[in-house]
Amino acid sequence: MAKYLMLKHYRGAPAPEGFVTMDQWTPEEISDHIRYMNEFADRLRESGEFVSEAALAPEGSWVQHGGAGKPPVTDGPFAETKDLIAGFMIIDVDSHERAVELAGELSAAPGKDGAPIHEWLELRPLLESMPTITE
């Protein structure tokens, strides 16, 4: 019983070999890709391993405390930002092996010509609650 975050990147992840950007796919290929993602989430709901998911807008803003009595400071986007998160899914699984298996499955979503895109997904364990018995 452990929770993992699967992160999809717009950029910042290693580029899979031969990746063709989505705008070069056919509309049907895009539909197939989206259907695969939806069905993947549905399977996890059905297996009792789904916690949550969301897609993120690529553009956001940077916000910082502006000092006592002043409004927050906003700035950016910063050109040097390497990492850009596209979306996430949180799963609750029995083992690390299962989390890896699921991330591998998600990475096999079809792309150009229906071939798996081999997208690199970042898999991060969530910190758990402290067990009662440690000694």
Added chain:
Amino acid sequence: MDEVLLRSLTPTVISVLVRRGADFAAAEDAVQDALVEAVRVWPDDPPRDPKGWLVTVAWRRFIDATRSETARRLREERVDDEPEPGPASGSDDTLQLYFLCAHPSLTPSSAVALTLRAVGGLTTRQVAEAYLVPEATMAQRISRAKRTLADVRLDQPGDVATVLRVLYLVFNEGYSGDVDLAAEAIRLTRLLSGLIDHPEVLGLLALMLLHHARRPARTRADGGLVTLAEQDRTLWDTAMIAEGIGILQRALARDRLGEYQAQAAVAALHADAPSAEETDWVQVVEWYDELLRITDSPVVRLNRAVAVGEADGPRAGLAALDEVDETVPRYLAVEAYLRERDGDPARAAELYVEAARRATSQAERDHLTRRAARLNGAGPRLT
């Protein structure tokens, strides 16, 4: 409304339905519906006979939910003369439910969820909240678990060790949401100890009580972790400790040692000591040696190294640590502590930082970071 009474009736009511011909999965669903209904209705309109009320409502739900030929036949035969729950549903039935819900074909998370619902009488929502997953996910987990068990007969003999593992998992998860999982694990283990005569059941119950007794001292008001050595022992629940020690002595007298009894013995030695320094560390090491003979687990080796460090000094502890696999969680935290006590604060601080990076819980990470900060001169040093 007495929610614990309601929960404690759950396994009995499931057994009544099963004896009337319902299969386990349908009976469990029907009783869950009745529980949810009871939570809604009882506060304003408490029943005179809670168990009879639950049986009646659950049986109606079962009949409503089942549309098969078999159910129609059952309904025709039985609805007019609803059998009394009576003594037909005895403690053996509840014991069988424990075995079924901890069946080895289930994954640990499914076994935990099903045990809490079918034996513990928690609602799906409560279980979901406790484990921080959506209610729909928990509902799916439970119905899948029941599908896995579809071909398992309720009267097959079970293995008490699998049940104890599930109860241990529930206890050790800590607590979140509005259900105190540790207290629930204690309640279920106590109930089990009345159903089956086994020293390891008593061992686990003692272990849970001895740890639960220390809970008020384990965390600061801000949620920060307080180590055993630093705990205010006046906050420990002495009545619970006495009960735990009494139960452990009864178990040990049976002369069939197991891992839970040995772990409880370690916990009892800590509970018995007026301070960390006055702990009988030599005996603690001896119990860890017993535990190693039973389980040979790397986590036990690690904990033994800590105890050796206290009994024979940090050098001896570090020597014992040499025999432990470095990839065991908390290895670096233990090494940091032993280096600190051996008078090497610089190395200890580095190790605490690295240990914090590898911590699997936030409370542990924050605790280790504080230790590093203290050694780096940002606060008072430990003696």
